[in-house]
Amino acid sequence: MARPDKAAAVTALSEEFRESSGAVLTEYRGLTVAQLTELRRSLGQNARFSIVKNTLTKLALKEAGVEAQIDDLLVGPSAVAFVRGDVVEAAKGLRDFAKANSPLVIKGGIIDGKSMSAEDVTKLADLESREVLLSKLAGALKAKQGQAAAVFQALPSKTVRLAQALADKRSEEAA
Incomplete structure (x- = not known):
């Protein structure tokens, strides 16, 4: 039987996946709390950066009905930038922050229900708004x-x- 707090977390994550136009998975190992706060501020109003548990994220993806295969990306400490609005703008923010702060690693993402590699997210960030x-x-x-x-x-x-x-x-x- 699942614990109520974990069930609530899965429900909240699945709701985020349903409502967002894209999600970018990152590894945050080595970032300080101050750097994470700066990253959240730099993403602005159209993206929310959350540290997630991999097993709960897998369950949330199934519950949300997202068919993208990202199980191989959910390894190690993971965080997700849930994007509502312009995905290109959020990808640029993450790419620029990752350049300035090497511990942040972009793993890949889900854009419009399709999985993307880290290279695809970088290409997306190279697009104009x-x-x-x-x-x-x-x-x-x-x-x-x-x-x-x-x-x-x-x-x-x-x-x-x-x-x-x-x-x-x-x-x-x-x-």
Whole structure:
């Protein structure tokens, strides 16, 4: 029979997995409490960094219905950054903190129900933020619309210039 405190912890973890858009698993061995506090602050409002027990995390993943296979990542001391919102921003925060504080090791993660390796999380962190990508897309679409408008406007103006040139030529021949 499971103890009530462990059952509550599994329920809370499974709820976090269900509600988050992504989760990044890390190893925190060697970080001080002050560094962990700094990491939590640096992740901001859209991510929550929690130290977890591996066996409870495995149970929570099954309870949450997450099909990603991350059992091999749940070895040693583990912590999870539960991300609500932009996963790229949280991955950047973790990557930058790991560069500055070598004891933090990114193991991998789960993004939209799919497991990711540490390299995949790093590649994700190299992406620009969602807002920047959307603004680039909007700029590209606006540029294409401008080009299309110029093409559509060029045809009537070329027709008018051609008609004017023909009229000028006829008036020269008549004179």
